[in-house]
Amino acid sequence: MRYVVGYTANARGHDAVHLAVALARNHDASLDLVLVIPEDSPFNAVYPPETGYNDILNEQAQRWLDEGLAQVPADVTARAHIRRGDSEAQTLIEVAVEMGAAALVIGATTGGLLKRFTIGSVASALLHSSPVPVALAPHGYQRTEPITRLSCGFGTRPGADELLDVAVESARDRGLPLRLVSLLALDGGNSPGLADAAWVHAADRLAADQLAAVGGSAAATPEPEIVVAQGRTIEEAVDRLDWEDGEILLIGSSRLAQHRVTFLGSTANRILRALPVPMIVVPRDYSRQSS
Amino acid sequence: MSTAPKTVQSKETSSLSEKGLKAGSVGLIGAVVIGVSCIAPAYTLTAALGPTVSEVGVQLPAIFLVGFIPMLLVALGYRELNNAMPDAGTSFTWATRAFGPWIGWMGGWGLIAATIIVLSNLAAVAVDFFYLMLGQIFSNPELADLSKILPLNIATTLVFIALACWISYRGMETTKGVQYVLVAFQLLVLGWFAVSAFIHVANGTAFDATTISPDWFNPFAVDSFSSFAAGVSLSIFIYWGWDVTLTMNEETKNPEKTPGRAATVTVLVIVIIYMTIALATLSFAGVGETGLGVGNPENQSSIFAVLAGPVMGPFAILMSLAILSSSAASLQSTFVSPARTMLAMGHYRALSPRFGKISPTYKSPSVATVAAAIAAAGFYVITRTVSENALWDTITALGMMICFYYGITALACVWFFRAEAFSNARSFFFKFLAPLLGGVILLVMFVKTAMDSMDPEYGSGSSVGGVGMVFVLGMGVILLGVAVMLVMYRLRPEFFKGKVL
Numbered sequence: 091m092r093y094v095v096g097y098t099a100n101a102r103g104h105d106a107v108h109l110a111v112a113l114a115r116n117h118d119a120s121l122d123l124v125l126v127i128p129e130d131s132p133f134n135a136v137y138p139p140e141t142g143y144n145d146i147l148n149e150q151a152q153r154w155l156d157e158g159l160a161q162v163p164a165d166v167t168a169r170a171h172i173r174r175g176d177s178e179a180q181t182l183i184e185v186a187v188e189m190g191a192a193a194l195v196i197g198a199t200t201g202g203l204l205k206r207f208t209i210g211s212v213a214s215a216l217l218h219s220s221p222v223p224v225a226l227a228p229h230g231y232q233r234t235e236p237i238t239r240l241s242c243g244f245g246t247r248p249g250a251d252e253l254l255d256v257a258v259e260s261a262r263d264r265g266l267p268l269r270l271v272s273l274l275a276l277d278g279g280n281s282p283g284l285a286d287a288a289w290v291h292a293a294d295r296l297a298a299d300q301l302a303a304v305g306g307s308a309a310a311t312p313e314p315e316i317v318v319a320q321g322r323t324i325e326e327a328v329d330r331l332d333w334e335d336g337e338i339l340l341i342g343s344s345r346l347a348q349h350r351v352t353f354l355g356s357t358a359n360r361i362l363r364a365l366p367v368p369m370i371v372v373p374r375d376y377s378r379q380s381s
Numbered sequence: 382m383s384t385a386p387k388t389v390q391s392k393e394t395s396s397l398s399e400k401g402l403k404a405g406s407v408g409l410i411g412a413v414v415i416g417v418s419c420i421a422p423a424y425t426l427t428a429a430l431g432p433t434v435s436e437v438g439v440q441l442p443a444i445f446l447v448g449f450i451p452m453l454l455v456a457l458g459y460r461e462l463n464n465a466m467p468d469a470g471t472s473f474t475w476a477t478r479a480f481g482p483w484i485g486w487m488g489g490w491g492l493i494a495a496t497i498i499v500l501s502n503l504a505a506v507a508v509d510f511f512y513l514m515l516g517q518i519f520s521n522p523e524l525a526d527l528s529k530i531l532p533l534n535i536a537t538t539l540v541f542i543a544l545a546c547w548i549s550y551r552g553m554e555t556t557k558g559v560q561y562v563l564v565a566f567q568l569l570v571l572g573w574f575a576v577s578a579f580i581h582v583a584n585g586t587a588f589d590a591t592t593i594s595p596d597w598f599n600p601f602a603v604d605s606f607s608s609f610a611a612g613v614s615l616s617i618f619i620y621w622g623w624d625v626t627l628t629m630n631e632e633t634k635n636p637e638k639t640p641g642r643a644a645t646v647t648v649l650v651i652v653i654i655y656m657t658i659a660l661a662t663l664s665f666a667g668v669g670e671t672g673l674g675v676g677n678p679e680n681q682s683s684i685f686a687v688l689a690g691p692v693m694g695p696f697a698i699l700m701s702l703a704i705l706s707s708s709a710a711s712l713q714s715t716f717v718s719p720a721r722t723m724l725a726m727g728h729y730r731a732l733s734p735r736f737g738k739i740s741p742t743y744k745s746p747s748v749a750t751v752a753a754a755i756a757a758a759g760f761y762v763i764t765r766t767v768s769e770n771a772l773w774d775t776i777t778a779l780g781m782m783i784c785f786y787y788g789i790t791a792l793a794c795v796w797f798f799r800a801e802a803f804s805n806a807r808s809f810f811f812k813f814l815a816p817l818l819g820g821v822i823l824l825v826m827f828v829k830t831a832m833d834s835m836d837p838e839y840g841s842g843s844s845v846g847g848v849g850m851v852f853v854l855g856m857g858v859i860l861l862g863v864a865v866m867l868v869m870y871r872l873r874p875e876f877f878k879g880k881v882l
Binding site: 098099100102103127128129130131132133134135136137138139140141142143144145146147150151154174 | 401402403406407411414415418419463467468469470471472474492496552554555556557559560621622624625628629632710711714715717718721722724725728737739741742744
């Protein structure tokens with residue numbers, strides 16, 4: 091299994107490498123660090139003309155990638171690639187698709203004051219168009235130990251069941267405890283009754299999954315925990331939950347997404363801003379490739 | 382940590398030229414559009430037409446034609462160097478390889494200075510037309526006059542420079558579509574101006590209807606060699622940008638034929654525009670020194686700002702828009718050049734290595750781009766406060782600076798290729814004869830203009846301590862370069878000992 095890391099030689103890129111290492115450990119995955127350098131448009135009409143900047147930039151990119159590889163510990167395999175493209179996000183998606191990557195790992199951005207995630211333009215573009223899951227490292231993510239728990243945001247909306255399936259399978263593959271979290275903002279017109287409905291829905295779905303996997307390795311997986319968190323706002327709900335350091339949150343893409351493309355809905359966006367741990371946004375109707 | 386075995390560099394899969402441009406993406410029309418947009422004819426005309434007329438009078442068309450010759454000769458040499466030694470430092474690197482670090486350093490300085498001066502001039506022209514356009518939009522001439530209030534003018538210009546710097550730093554680029562629209566719009570508006578001017582002449586409503594005479598095309602009718610030299614160095618400026626088409630290569634659909642054809646078509650288009658506008662302007666307004674006359678010192682700094690209204694009537698706003706948009710686009714793309722030259726000089730340790738820094742986020746030269754903006758802003762503030770007619774003087778100083786670094790570049794070509802100069806006819810012409818002639822012409826123009834400009838009455842007539850403003854600007858910039866070079870020699874002698882390049 092391969093993870094494509096959108097690497098830049100700054101704090102954002104380092105966060106991404108750390109998260110990618112954490113995801114790859116104990117999971118037989120290799121990393122592909124991809125540094126995108128811009129492709130000049132000849133129509134930009136640079137004058138006086140010169141032809142050597144590209145060489146200097148390439149040299150610099152190689153050095154940057156060497157630094158990036160140096161951050162990857164010896165037990166994780168990593169390769170480095172320089173790619174050219176007009177748009178960084180588009181190029182990363184192309185590389186991820188071409189390599190058959192299981193996920194794209196990027197850093198959210200630097201300098202988010204107070205908020206843990208501020209979405210940079212590249213991250214934002216990826217979250218709106220990636221056909222593969224996008225893993226976002228929060229600002230200043232240092233941890234490279236393996237992931238310890240998988241959380242999955244769930245609801246009752248269409249697409250939630252598929253996401254749940256992805257989460258259950260992932261947890262099983264990685265041998266991780268699974269926690270289902272439902273985040274409710276009461277000021278959004280959500281009644282406390284909705285929480286119960288979500289809980290019941292998730293429990294039913296899980297039961298169905300367990301039934302389907304009878305006889306398989308599923309029997310060995312511990313029973314998932316189901317938590318409903320409420321708050322005046324989504325942000326408050328996120329804050330009220332306890333998060334392990336090694337936790338990662340899986341959330342689904344918005345209903346507005348085209349088939350198999352991620353789209354960060356407004357709720358997911360707000361969760362993201364308050365979340366202290368990394369998260370993975372899974373495209374709608376995404377089915378996991380078996381490793 | 383041992384990482385070496387893990388490193389695998391993937392091969393580039395997309396078809397890219399060595400410049401990092403998408404290969405085979407530019408056709409003939411595209412190349413011509415790029416050439417015209419680099420020249421930015423609406424901007425060059427409004428900036429240079431007045432100062433040139435003040436030097437050569439009605440022989441304006443003749444000088445515009447003659448001015449192309451040295452540009453062509455030098456550009457041929459530039460192309461040879463660019464093919465033999467592709468390098469971000471261009472003139473700096475080539476002159477260093479040919480003549481050693483000292484002349485090379487000054488060649489690089491001349492290139493940076495020329496682009497810095499043009500940046501500050503572009504920003505100033507953009508600001509003038511910005512306020513002029515506001516005045517036209519709200520039919521309130523007082524708004525247009527705001528650009529004459531010195532502190533406001535300087536503040537607005539600095540904002541324009543800062544914006545262009547930020548856009549360039551972020552690596553944002555003018556796209557194909559935008560460039561096509563900008564160029565088409567410029568050509569359309571210039572054509573409109575010319576047709577309207579001729580209609581006024583035909584209807585007898587012109588300001589000073591002047592009959593076109595064959596004498597206007599005779600460069601030998603210019604009254605003195607001084608005027609001739611000044612006129613030529615100004616008209617180098619109006620063709621500056623044309624040679625971009627010659628250096629195109631893999632990014633064109635047909636690298637064998639497209640660049641040559643595009644260069645030919647571009648120069649034809651440009652010469653037709655320049656001739657038409659020159660004739661239209663002269664026949665409409667004459668070269669008189671009063672009123673709308675092109676010889677009027679009041680009109681020198683920006684001829685279209687004065688004439689577009691009387692000639693085009695209510696549609697003059699289109700001219701403002703054309704010049705504003707094209708100079709804004711040029712402002713952004715011109716930032717790339719001094720930044721990359723400084724980056725290369727930092728890279729080769731001819732400047733502090735800090736100038737060689739590349740932004741990890743935007744992959745553009747970071748320190749060098751900001752330094753270019755600070756230099757352009759500083760240059761503008763100084764000329765604007767010292768000179769009564771800053772735009773006029775900076776354009777003349779710019780012409781000098783182009784002659785300086787282009788002259789050095791052309792001679793670098795001759796010297797660098799001296800061993801193969803006589804090996805065949807092609808080498809003899811492109812690597813020896815053409816750049817030699819072009820380089821000598823430009824350096825002669827440079828020396829002549831420099832000497833003449835010591836006269837306090839030269840150019841706009843501004844002077845500092847009894848010496849002409851143009852001389853102070855031009856020589857000041859070159860002497861500053863010498864001073865910085867000596868400091869660099871003390872700080873980092875390895876480049877000057879020839880250990881780097």
